[in-house]
Amino acid sequence: MYDKINLLDAVGGTPIVKLNKIVPHDSAEVWVKLEGQNPTGSYKDRMAVSVLENAIKRGDVKTGERVVEYTGGSTGTSLAFVCSVLDLKFTAVTSDAFSKIKHQSIEAFGADLVVIKSKNGNITPDLIQKMKIKASELAKEPQTFYADQFGSSDVIKGYEGLGKEIVDQVGKIDVLCSAVGTGGALMGTYNGIVISGVKPKLIALEPSQSPFLTTGKGGAHKVEGIGLGFAPPFLDKDKLDSVKSVDQDKAFDMCRLLAREEGLFGGGSTGLNICAAIEIAKEIGPGKKVVTLNCDTGLKYLGSHIYT
Ligand SMILES: Cc1ncc(COP(=O)(O)O)c(C=O)c1O
Structure with a gap:
């Protein structure tokens, strides 16, 4: 229908990077898909x-x-x-x-x-x-x-390309983890990875201040976009291997560390994703790959509690 090239064609095709400095050497590799590079700075x-x-x-x-x-x-x-x-x-x-x-x-x-x-x-x-x-x-x-x-x-379908890109970029991966709001990004990405012939462990993440998935009860917190206090509608529990909760203050500290050490400038959910990805990488050990998402750019959070 849209035969002319427009800015919608600039969505997707984002780079992926390996964290080099903040992941211990005796851990799995942690790879981060830079979704902050989409036109509005978000997946x-x-x-x-x-x-x-x-x-x-x-x-x-x-x-x-x-x-x-x-x-x-x-x-x-x-x-x-x-x-x-x-x-x-x-x-x-x-x-x-x-x-x-x-x-x-x-x-x-x-x-x-x-x-x-x-x-x-x-x-x-x-x-x-x-x-x-x-x-x-x-x-x-x-x-x-x-x-x-x-x-x-159509929400889940929109993220299948993200999963396919990950397999094209890094090949076989062992774990996919990401924080969930609707669960659309995590499930769509996972589906795209599976369509490409790879079957990683799937781990959903939430703020420990709103631990609906782990305790059935949501709560007040400050990590935008996730931990909404009800069952994420797209999260398919049959495909899920586990759920991890991460303290929001550790997530915000991670945002600041990531920017200073790795040059990766993300929002609170990105910080939370990377806290969990590093924990998982330590647990599963060397020779494996954990992939997570840089959900959006830190520019959206300048002047907020994350980057004052
Ligand atoms: C910054 C941010 N991170 C993570 C999420 C969670 O994504 P999803 O709703 O696909 O689970 C959202 C959703 O609004 C978001 O805005």
Whole structure:
């Protein structure tokens, strides 16, 4: 349908790097896929392209119509970016618990924001519920398409390319681990790896302050995009080998260390992913490969509690 080359063609095809300095020598290798290099600086660009291109193909949304989603900001920024390229309008339901830079990015792409107030800037299950209710209300309006980042099967499909790229770049891998919000990135990436003929162990990660997967109960925390306090809709427990929780403060310390030592500048979920990947690499030992994701760029978190 889109025969002309546009910025959507710049989504994906990201580099992968091996961490050289902060992983002990008697550990497995830790490889990180640099998803912060997508056009809006997040792996969410992949799902936004998949959801909206497929919706247009099916006739679920047409040029000039509105797309609605509730989002902490990364998904919102990616949807706003893709909507601008595809001549769609976009409204993001978000909250002041998420970084201001993400809100400004959404607006920069010409989208509208509906901001729900949080209690003390914390991401809580109650806040996510309020955002969801508001988005459902807006989605009932005419000529409005609900992107449905928590339900659309196009979300998982959008990440299959990520998994295929990993196998093309590093070959056989032993473990894939990543933090989950919807679980779309982890499962889609895993599916892409399996389609390419490799079957790593699959480990889902969460902040220990919101340990829904390990204890059944969510909680207040400050790692944007993950630990939402309900079952990640795309997480297929049958494919999962284990779940690890990581303390958020260790994740934020890791963000700062990563930037200083490895030159890798990521957000809180990236720091959390790398804390866990290094722990796993120590456990499984040399001669093996652990792969995780740099979910987004640290630029989105400048001026926040991670990079003050
Ligand atoms: C920064 C960040 N990291 C991780 C995630 C989790 O990704 P997924 O929803 O695919 O599990 C998100 C989701 O919004 C995010 O914004």
